[in-house]
Amino acid sequence: MKRIKKTALSAFFLTLIFFVAQGQKPMDADSVFIRSLHEKALTQLSSYNWLTDICTKIGGRLSGSPQAAKAVDFTKKIMDSLGLDAVWLQPCMVPHWVRGEKEVVEMTGSQSGKTPLHALALGNSVGSPAAGVSGEIVEVKSLDEVDRLGEKVRGKIVFYNRPMDPTKLETFQAYGGAVDQRGSGPSRAAKYGAVGVMVRSMNLRLDDFPHTGALNYKKDVPQIPAVAISTNDAEKLSAALKKETVQGYIKTNAQMLPDAPSFNVIGEIRGSEHPEEIIVVGGHLDSWDPGQGAQDDGAGCVQSMGVLQLMKLSGYRPKRTIRCVLFMNEENGSAGADAYAAASNLKKEKHIAAVESDAGGFTPRGFSFDGEPDVLRTGFAKVGKWSGLMEPYGLRFKKGGSGADIGPLRSQQPLLIGFEPDSQRYFDYHHTAIDTIDAVNKRELELGTAAIASLVYLIDKYGL
C-alpha cells in the first residue's frame, strides 16, 4: 500500500483534545513526560542491542549452565554501566538439569513402519535407560482419561494430545488450559505403570518444532522419561493410531545434577523521598536450552534494565526506589524468586509494587493487576485514574494474573503487575529452537519498555 494517512494530528494531541472536549484538565506534565519516555525508547534505548548480544554471544541459559553464568556477568556489566546507585549479585542455589545428547524418539506403526519424531525431553525429566524405553502408544486427551484407563497403560507409552484451545483470544489462557499434560502428565501415567510419556507441544500452530518446558514429578511415583513432540508429529501419530497399533521408542539422556550456585542480578536507583518504598521491575535471566531465550525471557530482562536506562536518559530522579531484578531459574524451580523474597523479608523491606515482564517483547497492550484483596482494590482504583494517560499508547488495565517471579513478594502486600504484550505469536516461539533474536522486533520491544517505564513513573510519582 502506498497511501498516506490523512491523520495530521498524532494520537497524543487527539488525547489532549479529548480531555479538553470532556472539560477535564489534562495531566499535562505527565502526558509530556510519558510521550518523551516513548520517544527516547524508540531512539536511544539499548534494550535491543543488549538482547542481540545476550542471544547471539551467550544463547540459551539454562539454570546452572556456563551460559547462565555468562549471562549473570554480562548483565551485571550492563547495569554497572548505567550509573545506578547500587548493583549487586544475589546468590541462590539452582537445580542443575542437563539435557545431554540429542533425544531419539520414534513411532513404529504395525503397517506404516518406523518414523522419527521431532522431540525434546521435558525439563527436569530423567534420562531413559541406555537402551531407551519402548511400548505401545496409548493416546489420551487428559489426566482424567489416564485415571480411567488405569492399569491399561502399564508397560505402555502415554501420548497426551489435547491441543491448546485456538478460540481463546489470549493465548496464555489456551496455554493454561493445556499445560497440565506437560507438568503433571508424566507422573500421572507413571502411577499406573506407563514406561514413558509423549506430550503434544504447547503450540497453537502446526509445525515441526518441539516445545520443551518443565515437568513436575510427584513424590512416591516412579520417574519415567517424558518428551514433547511437535504438533505436526502429534497429528501424524494420532492419525496413525486411528489405523494401526503403534509402538513408541524414547531414548533421552537428561540428568539432574546436584544443585549449583547462581545469582539474581539486581540494580537500583534509590528514592529521593521514600527510599524505603521499593518498586521492582523484573524478568528472568535463565531460559530453555534449545533456542536463545529471546522472547522468553531475554526480552523481559532487557526491558527491565531499559526502564532504569530510560529514567537515567530522562534525568528523572525517582522519589521511591526503583529496582531492576533479573531473576534466575524461573523455568525449572523459581529458586531466584524465592531467594529474592526471602532476603527482602529478612531485611524487612517494603515493596509497594512489582512489575514482571515475562510474556515476550511484542507490541504492548496493557497490564494485569493482582495482589491481596485490599491492596488490589485500592491499587486498581488508583491506577485507573491514569488510564487516560496510557490509552493513547493502546494500553489497558485489567485484573488478573501477574507473574511467577514476583509472586513470592505477595506477603509484603505490593501491587503485583503483569506486563501484557500482544500474545498471538508468543507460543510460536516459546521453549523452542526458534526463540531467537529474529523473533523480536526492535520497535515492539522498545515500546514495551516505554509502557512499563510510564507505569513505574506514575507509581513512583503518586504512590499507591
Next chain:
Amino acid sequence: MKRIKKTALSAFFLTLIFFVAQGQKPMDADSVFIRSLHEKALTQLSSYNWLTDICTKIGGRLSGSPQAAKAVDFTKKIMDSLGLDAVWLQPCMVPHWVRGEKEVVEMTGSQSGKTPLHALALGNSVGSPAAGVSGEIVEVKSLDEVDRLGEKVRGKIVFYNRPMDPTKLETFQAYGGAVDQRGSGPSRAAKYGAVGVMVRSMNLRLDDFPHTGALNYKKDVPQIPAVAISTNDAEKLSAALKKETVQGYIKTNAQMLPDAPSFNVIGEIRGSEHPEEIIVVGGHLDSWDPGQGAQDDGAGCVQSMGVLQLMKLSGYRPKRTIRCVLFMNEENGSAGADAYAAASNLKKEKHIAAVESDAGGFTPRGFSFDGEPDVLRTGFAKVGKWSGLMEPYGLRFKKGGSGADIGPLRSQQPLLIGFEPDSQRYFDYHHTAIDTIDAVNKRELELGTAAIASLVYLIDKYGL
C-alpha cells in the same frame, strides 16, 4: 515463562459483567454473534491457506504480469467456491511496468573504492542507458534542499536520505513523512539536470533489504533512472560522503510497456431487505515483484474474501449487499479502483460503507473512519455506539484516513473505513523481497478477518 494466568473469565464475560455493573443492557445477541465470528475465524477460516497458495504458487503480482493474471483466476475460483450470489471479473486497463534484469548500483569512494549497493529500481521508473548512468553523489534530506542546490546537481546523482521518523507511534505516519522523496524526488532532481536518483528505503530498521515502490514522473521533466537502496547502504553511503567524494553508478533495465488488460475480482452476497445498499470490503490483488506480496496486500485480499466466508459459515443472511472487491493495480496506478468506481457510478449504485484492508495482516487494533463531512459525523456517531462490542477485542475507532482503493467511491457518500492492524512490523516487509508468507502469523490474520466481519455485520444489521 510457565505461569498460568489466573484470569478465569474470558474478556467476553468480563465485558458482559461490565455492562451489567454499569446498569446498561448488554447487546446480547450482537455480543454472542461477534464472539462466534471470532471463534469461527480462529478455527474454520480458509484465509491463511488461501494466502499461502497465493504467495507460494503465484508469488509477486505486478500489474500486467502473468502472475497477476494467475491471481485473478485463482481468487475468482475461491469466490466461486463460497456459494455467493454473484462472482464476476471487472475489466480494467493497467500500466504494465517491468523491472527487467537485476539492477546494478554502486558507489565508488575517492579513497575507499567501489562498493555494490543493495538496490531496487523504483516502480514506473525508466531504465538507464545500456551503459548505465554515472555521476558524483550529492546527499540531500528533502525536495526543498534540491531546489536550494538547483544547478549544482546538474550531471550528478541525487541521494535522498531523510529517514522515516522513528518517534511516530504509528509507522504509517512516519512513512507519510518520508515517502515524498521516493514519489517526487526523481523529477525534482531531474528538473535541475541530475542524471539519476538513489533513495533511502522506506524502512524503520537498519538492514540490507531495498524497498521498491512507485515514483511519479512529472510532465515536461526528463525521466531519469531512480532506485531505492537499503537503509544499511544509505548509512554507509552517507558516512562515506562525510569523508570523501563518492561517484555513483546506476544501471537499471526497467521499462513501461503499453497498458495491459486486467481485472478486479468481485463477489457478493445480495441483501435480503436493502440489496441496493452496498457495503464493500476490499484489498488489492496486485503487489510488487520482489517478494510474494503477503502483507501487502495478499493479507487484505484473503481477509476480504474471508469476511464473506465467515458470513456463509455463520449462516448469516445480510439485509444489505455485502461485496468483496479485490482491486487490481493499487501499487502503480489505481486503475482497478477507478474502474470500479466508474462502473458503479454508471450503474447508479449506492455504497453506504467501504472497508479497506491494506495495512497488513497483523493483530487488529481498530478502524479509521473518513468520508464527506456530514456522512462522517453521522456515521462516526453511529459506530461509536458499538464501541463496547468491539472493545473486548482491543478494537478502537478513530477518525483519519481510510484507503487508496475505496477513495474513488467518495462521491457516493459512503462511510470510508480503513482497517488498522498493529503497524510496528509493517515497514520491515513493505515492498521487499521478504514480504513472504513467513511474515504472516495465522492467528493475527484471522483475528483481522473477524474484526472486519464484526464491523460489517453491525453496519449491515443497523444501517448507517
